[in-house]
Amino acid sequence: MTRTPGWWREAVIYHVYPRSFMDTNGDGVGDLPGVLARLSHVEDLGADTIWLSPFFPSPMADFGYDVADYTGVDPVFGTLGDFDRLVEEAHRRGLRIVLDLVANHTSDRHPWFVGSRRSRSAERRDWYIWRDPAPDGGPPNNWISEFGGPAWTFDRATGQYYLHSYLREQPDLNWRHPPVEEAVRDVMRFWFERGADGFRLDAIPHLYKDALFRDNPPNPGWRPAQGPAKAHLPLHTKDLPETHGALRRMRAVADAYGDRLLIGEIYLPFDRLVHYYGLDGPEVHLPTNFHLIRCPWDASAVADAIRAYESALPAEGWPNWVLGNHDRHRVASRVGPDQARVAAMLLLTLRGTPTIYYGDEIGMTDVPIPPDRVEDPWEKNCPGLGLGRDPERTPMPWEAGPGGGFTTGVPWLPLGDDVEVVNVARQREDARSPLALHAALVALRRSERALVAGSIEVEGVEGSVLRYARRFEGRSIDVALNFGDAPQPCALKEGVVLLDTALARRGERVGGASVLRAAEGLVTAHEL
Numbered sequence: 001m002t003r004t005p006g007w008w009r010e011a012v013i014y015h016v017y018p019r020s021f022m023d024t025n026g027d028g029v030g031d032l033p034g035v036l037a038r039l040s041h042v043e044d045l046g047a048d049t050i051w052l053s054p055f056f057p058s059p060m061a062d063f064g065y066d067v068a069d070y071t072g073v074d075p076v077f078g079t080l081g082d083f084d085r086l087v088e089e090a091h092r093r094g095l096r097i098v099l100d101l102v103a104n105h106t107s108d109r110h111p112w113f114v115g116s117r118r119s120r121s122a123e124r125r126d127w128y129i130w131r132d133p134a135p136d137g138g139p140p141n142n143w144i145s146e147f148g149g150p151a152w153t154f155d156r157a158t159g160q161y162y163l164h165s166y167l168r169e170q171p172d173l174n175w176r177h178p179p180v181e182e183a184v185r186d187v188m189r190f191w192f193e194r195g196a197d198g199f200r201l202d203a204i205p206h207l208y209k210d211a212l213f214r215d216n217p218p219n220p221g222w223r224p225a226q227g228p229a230k231a232h233l234p235l236h237t238k239d240l241p242e243t244h245g246a247l248r249r250m251r252a253v254a255d256a257y258g259d260r261l262l263i264g265e266i267y268l269p270f271d272r273l274v275h276y277y278g279l280d281g282p283e284v285h286l287p288t289n290f291h292l293i294r295c296p297w298d299a300s301a302v303a304d305a306i307r308a309y310e311s312a313l314p315a316e317g318w319p320n321w322v323l324g325n326h327d328r329h330r331v332a333s334r335v336g337p338d339q340a341r342v343a344a345m346l347l348l349t350l351r352g353t354p355t356i357y358y359g360d361e362i363g364m365t366d367v368p369i370p371p372d373r374v375e376d377p378w379e380k381n382c383p384g385l386g387l388g389r390d391p392e393r394t395p396m397p398w399e400a401g402p403g404g405g406f407t408t409g410v411p412w413l414p415l416g417d418d419v420e421v422v423n424v425a426r427q428r429e430d431a432r433s434p435l436a437l438h439a440a441l442v443a444l445r446r447s448e449r450a451l452v453a454g455s456i457e458v459e460g461v462e463g464s465v466l467r468y469a470r471r472f473e474g475r476s477i478d479v480a481l482n483f484g485d486a487p488q489p490c491a492l493k494e495g496v497v498l499l500d501t502a503l504a505r506r507g508e509r510v511g512g513a514s515v516l517r518a519a520e521g522l523v524t525a526h527e528l
């Protein structure tokens with residue numbers, strides 16, 4: 001397929017969690033043929049780039065983020081042939097496919113780790129991070145796993161500990177050992193040769209750890225509700241300068257294949273995040289900006305986030321925004337169904353590439369998971385803190401009925417009990433549904449050049465209303481969003497309504513002293 005240079009600047013990314021998108025063989029787990037079968041949904045929405053969470057062979061300790069073979073497809077998801085068919089059909093339709101590259105760690109069943117743990121002198125010993133016990137026999141230092149508990153596990157066979165930033169079933173690769181890096185770059189080449197349009201790089205700020213293995217300092221602001229991993233400041237385990245060299249070398253592999261996209265999963269404050277565009281040569285195209293997930297849902301906080309991000313961006317850095325993913329509670333649960341419509345308008349009218357998490361376009365909410373159906377290891381390790389990720393990973397409801405059109409079998413996680421209302425088929429028939437709103441917003445983004453290429457200027461906050469303008473070549477697209485649940489008087493630009501969150505006011509003339517309804521968002525246009 002032809003990739004116009006910088007295509008990802010105009011892209012609307014759709015994030016699919018394959019286990020939960022579409023099951024074609026009745027085993028209750030989504031699969032690659034299922035993604036193929038539902039490509040039209042992505043097309044109808046208007047998105048053009050699909051990021052697939054991992055589908056590689058895996059014992060599924062972390063549902064595919066524990067990879068046992070980087071160049072295969074787990075039988076539960078299908079075959080390499082299914083992947084090839086998916087890429088071919090996606091490309092035929094002008095859709096791009098971005099894969100998830102989990103390079104910080106492998107599964108403990110990966111042949112590399114199996115070899116590494118065999119003996120202290122094993123050929124692959126240095127592919128992972130092995131250390132002697134502390135003098136008292138305990139772990140080498142105080143590092144904590146992201147999922148709780150020590151980041152070290154003792155391996156009796158060789159009398160050493162190995163490091164795992166996540167589960168003990170996810171040993172960290174040793175990025176200070178050059179063959180590791182080369183092997184990962186080979187994985188990239190393998191999938192690029194097969195047509196992959198890019199990678200989302202998992203957990204990328206974790207790649208390098210302190211070479212001296214110094215203890216992390218305590219986090220003075222820590223509250224137990226944040227989970228055990230936040231008890232320390234990750235001074236020696238995250239965002240080390242060495243990461244940037246590795247990313248430049250990964251970028252060189254991507255560039256050798258011509259305009260393939262690299263997205264980095266990077267939870268960092270703006271001033272650190274923007275370094276991942278690359279200070280000494282290009283790194284990732286899109287260091288993921290997670291701030292809308294974290295920021296308080298009010299007009300001033302969002303205005304501040306937009307301003308802070310825009311002013312932190314380097315000259316060549318292209319912005320991006322997301323509202324949700326498979327690790328965070330769903331936006332419709334965080335802010336409620338009405339504000340979720342405001343959020344969609346925000347996401348799709350901000351400057352930068354947006355990513356839509358599957359199901360958010362129909363207003364899916366977190367599904368409460370009964371204790372006996374918990375799957376996520378994080379919830380199992382730290383029960384009751386609300387850290388578990390199953391609620392936001394439930395199957396996509398395509399239609400009403402028990403399996404929601406997702407499966408003819410027993411779904412691996414329960415569907416929501418609102419499946420009769422919140423499903424794709426029903427919302428396709430409803431001109432004012434969340435799905436209709438998302439499709440209209442994406443279509444508007446495609447038809448109004450200013451929404452992609454225009455500047456952004458935050459014009460002000462009045463009470464619960466935020467206003468900003470996107471300007472391009474003599475045309476201004478003006479956005480006003482009411483983050484409150486009460487009507488808010490505010491001054492609007494004179495203009496014509498292109499779109500409103502209720503899908504009820506298109507074509508209306510507005511301007512001057514006005515009132516935005518509760519949870520109302522308006523996109524208007526005027527010539528400059």
Ligand code: GLC
Nearest residue numbers: 062065102166202203326327
């Ligand atoms: C990333 C993934 C998350 C996974 C973790 C470990 O944060 O998004 O789902 O558990 O990395 O691979």
Ligand code: CA
Nearest residue numbers: 023025029031
């Ligand atoms: Ca299946």
